[in-house]
Amino acid sequence: xxxxxxxxxxxxxxxxxxxxxxxxxxxxxxxxxxxxxxxxxxxxxxxxxxxxxxxxxxxxxxxxxxxxxxxxxxxxxxxxxxxxxxxxxxxxxxxxxxxxxxxxxxxxxxxxxxxxxxxxxxxxxxxxxxxxxxxxxxxxxxxxxxxxxxxxxxxxxxxxxxxxxxxxxxxxxxxxxxxxxxxxxxxxxxxxxxxxxxxxxxxxxxxxxxxxxxxxxxxxxxxxxxxxxxxxxxxxxxxxxxxxxxxxxxxxxxxxxxxxxxxxxxxx
Amino acid sequence: xxxxxxxxxxxxxxxxxxxxxxxxxxxxxxxxxxxxxxxxxxxxxxxxxxxxxxxxxxxxxxxxxxxxxxxxxxxxxxxxxxxxxxxxxxxxxxxxxxxxxxxxxxxxxxxxxxxxxxxxxxxxxxxxxxxxxxxxxxxxxxxxxxxxxxxxxxxxxxxxxxxxxxxxxxxxxxxxxxxxxxxxxxxxxxxxxxxxxxxxxxxxxxxxxxxxxxxxxxxxxxxxxxxxxxxxxxxxxxxxxxxxxxxxxxxxxxxxxxxxxxxxxxxxxxxxxxxxxxxxxxxxxxxxxxxxxxxxxxxxxxxxxxxxxxxxxxxxxxxxxxxxxxxxxxxxxxx
Ligand SMILES: Nc1ncnc2c1ncn2[C@@H]1O[C@H](COP(=O)(O)OP(=O)(O)O)[C@@H](O)[C@H]1O
Ligand SMILES: [Mg+2]
Numbered sequence: 001x002x003x004x005x006x007x008x009x010x011x012x013x014x015x016x017x018x019x020x021x022x023x024x025x026x027x028x029x030x031x032x033x034x035x036x037x038x039x040x041x042x043x044x045x046x047x048x049x050x051x052x053x054x055x056x057x058x059x060x061x062x063x064x065x066x067x068x069x070x071x072x073x074x075x076x077x078x079x080x081x082x083x084x085x086x087x088x089x090x091x092x093x094x095x096x097x098x099x100x101x102x103x104x105x106x107x108x109x110x111x112x113x114x115x116x117x118x119x120x121x122x123x124x125x126x127x128x129x130x131x132x133x134x135x136x137x138x139x140x141x142x143x144x145x146x147x148x149x150x151x152x153x154x155x156x157x158x159x160x161x162x163x164x165x166x167x168x169x170x171x172x173x174x175x176x177x178x179x180x181x182x183x184x185x186x187x188x189x190x191x192x193x194x195x196x197x198x199x200x201x202x203x204x205x206x207x208x209x210x211x212x213x214x215x216x217x218x219x220x221x222x223x224x225x226x227x228x229x230x231x232x233x234x235x236x237x238x239x240x241x242x243x244x245x246x247x248x249x250x251x252x253x254x255x256x257x258x259x260x261x262x263x264x265x266x267x268x
Numbered sequence: 269x270x271x272x273x274x275x276x277x278x279x280x281x282x283x284x285x286x287x288x289x290x291x292x293x294x295x296x297x298x299x300x301x302x303x304x305x306x307x308x309x310x311x312x313x314x315x316x317x318x319x320x321x322x323x324x325x326x327x328x329x330x331x332x333x334x335x336x337x338x339x340x341x342x343x344x345x346x347x348x349x350x351x352x353x354x355x356x357x358x359x360x361x362x363x364x365x366x367x368x369x370x371x372x373x374x375x376x377x378x379x380x381x382x383x384x385x386x387x388x389x390x391x392x393x394x395x396x397x398x399x400x401x402x403x404x405x406x407x408x409x410x411x412x413x414x415x416x417x418x419x420x421x422x423x424x425x426x427x428x429x430x431x432x433x434x435x436x437x438x439x440x441x442x443x444x445x446x447x448x449x450x451x452x453x454x455x456x457x458x459x460x461x462x463x464x465x466x467x468x469x470x471x472x473x474x475x476x477x478x479x480x481x482x483x484x485x486x487x488x489x490x491x492x493x494x495x496x497x498x499x500x501x502x503x504x505x506x507x508x509x510x511x512x513x514x515x516x517x518x519x520x521x522x523x524x525x526x527x528x529x530x531x532x533x534x535x536x537x538x539x540x541x542x543x544x545x546x547x548x549x550x551x552x553x554x555x556x557x558x559x560x561x562x563x564x565x566x567x568x569x570x571x572x573x574x575x576x577x578x579x580x581x582x583x584x585x586x587x588x589x590x591x592x593x594x595x596x597x598x599x600x601x602x603x
Contacts (some may be wrong), residue, residue, distance in 0.1 A: 017288070055485065055487070057486065057487065060482075060486060061372070061485070062403075085489055085490070085491050086489070088486060088487055088488070088489045089488070089489030092487060092488065092489075093483075093487035095480060095483060095484065097480060098483055099478070099480035099483070099484045100484075101481060101484065101485075101499055101500070101503075102502075102503055104479075111485070111488060111490075111498070112488040112489065115488065115489060115490050115494060116489075161484070164484075164488065165488070168488060168489065259555070
């Protein structure tokens with residue numbers, strides 16, 4: 001199998017189904033190593049679906065099915081001998097709604113390392129401190145690591161979730177609209193954080209905020225919806241990848257009319 | 269649907285239907301008050317009826333407490349037993365003037381402990397399997413079957429304990445060790461009876477744990493079992509404790525199974541009490557047996573039953589109070 005070192009993950013002819021329903025069709029995409037790739041597009045076009053296929057999160061949904069190939073380090077993620085649990089250790093995820101465990105801040109961050117068998121208190125302390133520093137949360141919580149993660153503000157919770165994700169030192173971090181539940185100041189903090197993290201991690205972020213995509217990402221993938229009327233009043237809809245380019249190019253010289261109309265705010 | 273394209277021809281012609289507000293406004297000249305309070309007798313009636321329903325259960329409870337309390341007071345005032353004797357005497361033998369609650373309480377505790385040893389692990393296991401592992405069609409078959417267990421009359425369970433569980437235990441541990449009537453058989457079968465309650469309440473508690481928490485755990489590379497033990501169970505813990513306590517209070521209050529299978533006479537403290545393989549009579553079993561006989565009102569035997577009843581009531585009340593305060597905490601866990 002051929003893989004380019006410059007790419008962290010490659011999606012090849014990917015179709016994703018929920019049961020019988022086709023959700024996204026024919027996605028071909030190579031995600032650059034240690035860059036930020038943004039997924040944009042109208043609601044329901046399958047951005048989350050594609051994102052979740054990258055760490056096999058879709059496995060948890062009964063009936064979800066992925067066709068085609070998702071290649072990570074020259075291994076096909078949907079191959080027969082691939083362990084989904086291992087995949088998710090390498091390819092971590094931050095969700096739309098901050099979802100800290102109802103545990104202490106410390107235990108939230110230590111959760112992943114403990115799964116990997118790290119029990120040594122000193123090592124755990126170091127990991128927790130490093131991860132919280134990396135996610136710019138350390139100064140705000142260092143005196144109070146025993147406090148429940150749920151007692152933090154929304155923005156702090158999301159940074160805690162990022163700390164929790166980077167505590168296991170994954171390769172790739174997937175973020176599904178990580179700022180959509182946050183105020184502008186918290187959003188700013190997360191964006192700054194992403195720019196820091198990208199020095200060591202590959203980041204894929206779904207966002208419905210085009211300014212955000214322009215501010216943070218190196219590459220942007222624009223998805224849209226295709227429709228087909230089956231019978232009277234019933235139509236099929238599925239998502240497609242319309243255009244994928246460096247963010248500068250996509251926003252300034254889009255090569256598809258649909259992209260141009262979307263970034264001008266004419267639909268979606 | 270032939271005239272799908274029928275358009276609204278007079279979009280501004282409102283105020284025709286007298287029931288709609290605009291029509292009423294048009295009819296009334298501007299000085300007439302239109303927002304005055306109206307009598308709604310139907311609403312009042314419903315409200316009164318619902319209040320009655322609510323009060324009925326309150327008054328029933330108060331009535332029970334008053335009867336139990338006053339009759340017990342009569343018993344303790346009659347001078348046959350002091351409160352200290354009541355809690356320390358080693359026998360319950362009204363004919364001999366001995367009124368120690370411990371022998372009865374010990375059988376209640378023994379059978380309940382045996383029951384919970386069955387009901388908690390199996391009920392929790394069933395809940396975890398149904399909620400986290402079973403495929404939807406398996407779950408759809410198993411859950412109703414489990415619920416049937418909850419609908420079986422307890423006298424059937426009692427008979428089952430006596431004719432199936434007891435011979436089984438005697439075969440396993442020997443006829444000399446296990447008496448014909450014993451706490452263990454009653455407790456084990458009582459555990460089966462309570463199992464569906466524990467399973468269904470625990471499953472509710474497990475499924476109340478938000479999906480997002482599970483996803484967070486899987487996203488960090490946790491296996492299904494790790495996710496269950498490290499995230500889902502701790503988050504549902506207070507709900508599970510509430511289920512456990514409800515199970516205990518059902519075991520404590522259960523009558524038919526213990527009356528049939530556990531024994532028909534109080535044990536003697538320091539002799540066979542607390543031995544699961546020996547016979548014992550629980551508080552409920554004793555009340556059922558004695559009040560089934562021909563006791564004359566106002567005899568000491570008769571009054572003594574109320575003291576047992578009051579003990580039982582206080583015991584289950586405490587369990588319910590604990591269970592309520594625990595499940596209240598449970599509701600506050602996530603947000
Ligand atoms: N769990 C699911 N089960 C069935 N259909 C789903 C599920 N999740 C998403 N879909 C469908 O897949 C399509 C793409 O959804 P999604 O990936 O969430 O879009 P986006 O993130 O771009 O808004 C939608 O039509 C949605 O209804
Ligand atoms: Mg989405």
